Amino acid sequence: MSNPGYRVKNTIVRPDATLVEAFRSIPVSNIGDAMNRMACMHARIRPMNRAPLLGTALTVRVRVGDNLLFNKAMDMARPGDVLVVNAHDEPFYSIVGGQMTTWMKRRGLAGLVVDGCIRDAEEIEAMDFPVYATGISPNGPVKEGGGEVNFPVACGGLVVNPGDIVAGDRDGVVVVSPADAPAVLEKAHALMKKEARVMAAIADGTWDRTWVDEMLRAKGCEFID
Template identity: 50%
Template sequence: MNPGFRIYKTINRPSKELIEAFRDIPVANIADNMGRISCVDSYIKPFNKVRLLGTAFTVKAPLGDNLMFHKALDMAKPGDVIVVDGESDMNHALCGEIMMRYAMKKGIAGFLIDGCIRDAAALEDLEFSVYARGVNPKGPYKNGPGEINVPVNCGGQVVLPGDIIVGDSDGVVIIRPADAQDILEKAKAQNQNEMKTFEQIEKGTLDRSWVDNTLKAKGCEIIE
């Protein structure tokens, strides 16, 4: 055993059908049905408008080092999202356009990085989803150590290999596969209810009585 410098080759991936079912569900609706505590911190932002969806393939990297990130690129399968715990370091980029294009060619679904990238402008023209903490032109080292396919911390969330990752313009939510079907059904129902609310707004029939009822129940004093 060599803790801190090891690679686990095998992970359990949920079915492609289950993952794909989250394709059009807003992250906000998913998060609302997970206690509102399962999203990565807002400092991790998208660098284009390509939606993120796939299976977590995790990397735990030392500060400013991407040796294990490169190994993950060679190991990850189509549909995987490479999730990198870069210890929130802002001093070095962990990847750039070359790694992004290589990942695209392999069918990797995207990157979720608690750290920096570079070549950010290139992402405007790439159909490849990248979420990261920031941008820095300084490149990384390749010394190791690090680990692949272990639990990692990304944006304040524990991410396990095989978790379902969903990201849109609002941010990223992490879903455990064992919970996914139940969450999916609830999030779909919420999304449908929101569509009805939009219709009521347009028709002028939206009932807002819940606001005053809630204030009254909580003992709010309203003064003329």
């Protein structure tokens, strides 16, 4: 019998590690631009340290203030997985702290993205393990249960599916479907080359800015002397 809202799916399809690794050197902003600026998480999901993020989503949805299913997901995850957790942007309770984060790093996970709070902030800030969250609260969670593992979740304003590619840097987090990844990589590399040309033009003072007035006129802006 199916039990929506309290279930764990043990098997997910992960993309090839080479495909995931191809995103390693690309800024999140370029990946997001390559997806028409529709694939980056809300700014409330912010980095808790300086470790860059790249891996494959293992998705979790928990009850507000409860981390029992988070603990299950943490033990299920494989090296290279990123736990992506819908904790409902809860500001009062944290659902993860230093011990659990250290355990995830020890097991080779690639990082954590939680739409909710952490604690043990100084410890996590010093870690070489990427953590993204909405904030910090010293209040710990309960463990009564309820939730789902490896079903689609909402996190930072996006729908994240198990097996999606998740990347993060100081700007934030972006999510890429493996089916879209080859096209996104091609576009992102083209954008990086374009940005390099612009930066070179800025350096030598030749950056063409005529497009600004042209666009304003095309959109009906009135210029008054």
